[in-house]
Amino acid sequence: MISASDLTPAELAALLHFHADAGVEWLLEEEAVDRFAEFEAAKASRRATRPSATAEAAGATPEASPAARQPRAAAPPPAANRTAPAIPDGEAVEQARFAAESARSLGELKTALEAFNGCNLKTSARSTIFASGDPKTGVMVIGPMPSADDDREGTAFAGRAGLLLDRMLGAIALRRDEILLTNVIAWRPPGSRAPSAPEMEICRPFIERQIALAEPKLLLLLGNFTARFFFGGNETIHGMRGQWRDVGIAGRMIPAIASLHPQELLTAPVNKRLAWNDLLAFRVRLDNVSD
Template identity: 40%
Template sequence: MAQDRPLNHDEMLAVLDWYRAAGVDIAVGEEPVDRFAQRPPARAVPALAAVASPAGERPAEAPMLGGDPAEARSLAASAQSLEQLQALLGAYDGCGLKLRATQLVFADGNPEADIMLIGEAPGAEEDRQGKPFVGKSGQLLDRMLAAIGLDRTRVYIANTVPWRPPGNRTPTPEEMALCLPFLHRQVELVAPRLVMTLGGPAMQTVFSTTAGIIKMRGKWSDVTIGNHAVEAIPTLHPAYLLRNPAAKQQAWADMLALKLKMVELGLG
């Protein structure tokens, strides 16, 4: 067994980087702190209430934000536009993921697009820039779209969870329950004609299944997301393709299936 020794400068930087990726960003203090007992204070959204109120009427009292899934559903349903929905999420403190994330990662692309792509959750680069799929996997996604004549002006891109989970872990069922109503409302407001999910967790969320992505990928299904009925197809996540280049053949077949469906529906 190697003896303990002081870390050199590069090794210490590597350790700090690892801790940051895992979500550890607070040093140990002199006194213990029970993080489970901490709860962010409820906050109001006065600006949103004013926007949502009819002209000439007194704005309704703004809703208070908390960690109740029923309250998340009520808040999401109150949004009458994507701008209002983004404002709600920006002020929402009910999901603990927000406490560790740098910023909200709401969406990218064209909200008027007929095609919507749904991933799982932001990564480190997305967390820094505030847009989905802008890291290495996003660059690969852009190339995949370009191969069938698409770009971000012709698709709308979102995630099932709008904040980066610490260490890029999979969101917990509780976190998903708090974020899902906002995704549902986002889909309802965009009203895409086609949906493609990216990766297993997004596929399981949108298709309401526990099946694996390898079994489901490349197959069209009629799904209902919130109150919006749409045809959807799952494919592999670009990050998976970067780790497993041989799987790009399967993803290419899925992209061709998307292109064929577009032609069938007269979407170009």
């Protein structure tokens, strides 16, 4: 077995990044440790050092001493074991809303998002994903949450899914640098798990402010999570895709259509025809809006 001491710093960093991308959050020791045996030994040691035998030898029984009948307060945990209190979800949402609404441009919003520490997802993510591209065309494409590739590259729709999205956009005469690309959630959840309801609400002010500041004419929502986030309900993407619905952001109603995420198309290529129909509908609507 290769020991960590045998690896160069670059090799060790690559190995740690590999484990992080795979969702590993805890490291184990190289040698097995019997924690149950340690616990039993600690209990036996505490019993052996109790002062009861000494007190009885001196004639002081528990009944003879009023102080002995008083319950002792639990000792505070060692400083090394204490952790900083987490920000309550409600307070974190208010902080996110204040930070987002204070931004007057996409640049200011990006700075505010990168400085925000009220979401626990940020502690395990490598990158903060913010909108990239050009808002002038009025097109905004939104995905669910960063993938491992997104987190590693620091941009939305990286890796194989991003390459497929580039080809999908090219098929309707759009380029990545001509539109805005972003995700609902700014930080990759550990192991790419689904974000919790509180995490979604903490991230909501930032994505809604991105949309408000970009002022897109149309939204293309990719994936089941993204469609449910903006449309509500519990339908699957197959029940929501291909239908134009209005999304209310900052007093504006923005037409939006949902389609399958490129990663879903890589998993099930047979669904590419459905995505193609959605893209054609998006192109037609964009041409009508631009006229």
